[in-house]
Amino acid sequence: xxxxxxxxxxxxxxxxQSMTLQCAQDMNHNSMYxxxxxxxxxxxxxxxxxxxxxxxxxxxxxGYNVSRLNKRExxxxxxxxxxxxxxxxxxxxxxxxxxxxxxxxxxxxxxL
Amino acid sequence: QQQVKxxxxxxxVQKGGISIINxxxxxxxxxxxxxxxxxxxKGPALLIAIRPDVSEKKEGRFTISFNKSAKQFSLHIMDxxxxxxxxxxxxxxxxxxxxxxxxxxxxxxMVKP
Numbered sequence: 001x002x003x004x005x006x007x008x009x010x011x012x013x014x015x016x017q018s019m020t021l022q023c024a025q026d027m028n029h030n031s032m033y034x035x036x037x038x039x040x041x042x043x044x045x046x047x048x049x050x051x052x053x054x055x056x057x058x059x060x061x062x063g064y065n066v067s068r069l070n071k072r073e074x075x076x077x078x079x080x081x082x083x084x085x086x087x088x089x090x091x092x093x094x095x096x097x098x099x100x101x102x103x104x105x106x107x108x109x110x111x112l
Numbered sequence: 113q114q115q116v117k118x119x120x121x122x123x124x125v126q127k128g129g130i131s132i133i134n135x136x137x138x139x140x141x142x143x144x145x146x147x148x149x150x151x152x153x154k155g156p157a158l159l160i161a162i163r164p165d166v167s168e169k170k171e172g173r174f175t176i177s178f179n180k181s182a183k184q185f186s187l188h189i190m191d192x193x194x195x196x197x198x199x200x201x202x203x204x205x206x207x208x209x210x211x212x213x214x215x216x217x218x219x220x221x222m223v224k225p
Contacts, residue, residue: 033212033213041217042116042218043201043213045212045213048212058212090156102157106154
């Protein structure tokens with residue numbers, strides 16, 4: 001089992017460019033999440049998908065969109081990147097409450 | 113609005129000492145309190161978790177103490193080792209559709225040999 005995988009590992013964008021962060025899990029989990037991690041801020045939830053076919057906003061959704069492509073895959077899209085979106089992005093998955101959330105290795109994004 | 117407040121932001125402990133990290137929460141609907149450990153360049157991983165029906169949970173050198181009336185919980189690392197050097201996050205969640213976790217700001221722990 002690979003667990004939660006994320007691509008790419010690292011990306012540099014110019015302001016205004018778009019990109020999609022990919023996430024996949026092979027644990028047959030129902031719920032998937034996207035977080036961003038900034039120094040001193042912990043992890044903040046951007047969007048989540050409680051089950052296949054549903055998505056909801058988290059704490060910091062502005063500037064992002066998501067797609068739950070199927071049960072395994074959950075992508076995060078930045079339509080017009082801004083320097084404030086420079087961060088480390090983590091995808092996670094879980095079965096249900098109060099089950100453990102399993103995190104991917106992260107994507108480091110730098111927006112110039 | 114930060115619903116889970118964590119302190120200290122950083123902590124230096126000598127090898128063999130006790131590391132203590134504290135968290136306070138506001139929402140009384142939270143019913144699951146995990147701690148995550150994160151090494152540099154890696155994603156967070158679950159370390160230990162507690163439900164509010166118990167006041168303490170111990171797994172090896174790691175203990176969570178929970179005070180429901182004060183809405184506080186803490187992580188104690190006994191006999192701290194250099195390999196424990198990492199960032200620790202407390203979190204809280206409630207039984208809702210998304211199993212969303214609300215994280216504290218993190219504590220960077222350094223254990224000196």
